[in-house]
Amino acid sequence: MLRALAILIAGIALGLGTAAAAISQLGIGSAVQIGPWQTPIDAGGPGRGAYLRAAAALRATLALSRQEAIYFRATKDSQGHPLRGTCTYNIHGPDLPARWWSITLYGADHYLIANPANRYATASVNATRTPDGGFAITVSPTPHPGNWLDTARTENIVLLARLYQPHPDAAAAPAQIAMPSIDLQGCP
Amino acid sequence: MMRFFTRILLPILLIAAVVHAAAVWAVPRLVMHKVIQAIDQHGGPNTVYHAPQATAAARTIPLPSPDLLYSTCALDLSAGPVEVSVTPGPDYLSLAVFDAATDNSFVTNDENAHGQPIHLLIAGPATPAPSIPQGATLVRLDTARGLLLLRGLAATPELRARNDAARHSLVCRRQ
Numbered sequence: 001m002l003r004a005l006a007i008l009i010a011g012i013a014l015g016l017g018t019a020a021a022a023i024s025q026l027g028i029g030s031a032v033q034i035g036p037w038q039t040p041i042d043a044g045g046p047g048r049g050a051y052l053r054a055a056a057a058l059r060a061t062l063a064l065s066r067q068e069a070i071y072f073r074a075t076k077d078s079q080g081h082p083l084r085g086t087c088t089y090n091i092h093g094p095d096l097p098a099r100w101w102s103i104t105l106y107g108a109d110h111y112l113i114a115n116p117a118n119r120y121a122t123a124s125v126n127a128t129r130t131p132d133g134g135f136a137i138t139v140s141p142t143p144h145p146g147n148w149l150d151t152a153r154t155e156n157i158v159l160l161a162r163l164y165q166p167h168p169d170a171a172a173a174p175a176q177i178a179m180p181s182i183d184l185q186g187c188p
Numbered sequence: 189m190m191r192f193f194t195r196i197l198l199p200i201l202l203i204a205a206v207v208h209a210a211a212v213w214a215v216p217r218l219v220m221h222k223v224i225q226a227i228d229q230h231g232g233p234n235t236v237y238h239a240p241q242a243t244a245a246a247r248t249i250p251l252p253s254p255d256l257l258y259s260t261c262a263l264d265l266s267a268g269p270v271e272v273s274v275t276p277g278p279d280y281l282s283l284a285v286f287d288a289a290t291d292n293s294f295v296t297n298d299e300n301a302h303g304q305p306i307h308l309l310i311a312g313p314a315t316p317a318p319s320i321p322q323g324a325t326l327v328r329l330d331t332a333r334g335l336l337l338l339r340g341l342a343a344t345p346e347l348r349a350r351n352d353a354a355r356h357s358l359v360c361r362r363q
Binding site: 003008010011012014015018019020022023044045046048050051053054056057058059060061062063064065067068099100102104110114118120121123125160162165 | 201203205210211213216245250252254255280282286289290293297343347
């Protein structure tokens with residue numbers, strides 16, 4: 001009896017453990033990586049596999065299918081170091097291929113970060129542009145002119161780029177999208 | 189050795205395989221159940237709820253975009269289809285339908301509508317061939333519960349004002 005119980009507990013523990021690892025690893029494994037940015041091929045579409053569906057439910061609940069929106073997530077800078085809210089970063093690149101786009105700053109818990117200006121994101125429709133038509137956003141705990149997102153010194157931060165109604169060539173081949181660089185400017 | 193395999197290791201692996209498959213299947217359904225349950229609290233199923241714009245202090249859906257206005261309707265198709273309509277303005281506005289497993293089964297937007305109202309008839313698996321109103325698009329869900337989610341671009345005060353007016357034309361009701 002005791003042995004049967006031990007077998008049952010071991011089986012459940014092994015099943016849950018491998019499921020959690022598979023959702024984490026296989027969900028990511030099906031993603032496209034562009035520099036520090038990562039996107040599942042299709043975050044919300046019905047053709048996803050079981051592992052991506054489970055991973056997206058946990059990380060991108062209510063994501064749209066790829067024809068309507070493409071989501072890129074970054075937790076590291078372009079040099080591969082984890083993003084930290086005590087540091088200053090420069091996000092810069094060309095205009096993104098979509099009807100409109102936004103880059104939003106979250107805490108590691110995926111909640112927006114409270115800040116005095118209630119400014120959580122920069123979107124294509126309100127971004128200050130660089131002379132070449134691209135954009136630059138400063139992510140920093142200290143004020144900066146132009147497009148500034150306040151980290152409020154939150155330790156771990158996450159960036160999410162959303163491309164709504166991506167251009168057909170971008171939707172067909174998300175791996176070819178020229179995503180912005182995330183360059184570390186300095187840490188205290 | 190053989191006895192250890194057949195009496196201990198094999199049962200553990202079989203139980204683990206079943207639990208593994210069940211957990212992967214259940215995760216999106218549990219997440220969606222929780223989301224629908226939370227939205228149900230705003231007036232019950234098949235009722236439109238216009239959520240306030242997301243801030244650090246308040247959010248209606250997980251991982252919200254602060255540049256969007258969201259309106260929701262928690263779908264209950266067990267008693268028959270639900271009719272949905274909205275009249276978009278000139279700015280980005282989309283209507284997405286999700287089933288109970290988080291799949292985005294259908295999405296359309298203001299550009300697809302070419303300035304015309306969007307009219308959907310959403311039917312569940314138990315509904316036999318519903319009568320489709322003229323001009324409506326039939327959306328079939330594999331599950332009796334689901335979620336309608338309207339997104340309207342609101343990244344500037346002007347966009348917010350226009351799309352707030354547009355989203356208030358959203359109707360979600362039993363046929």
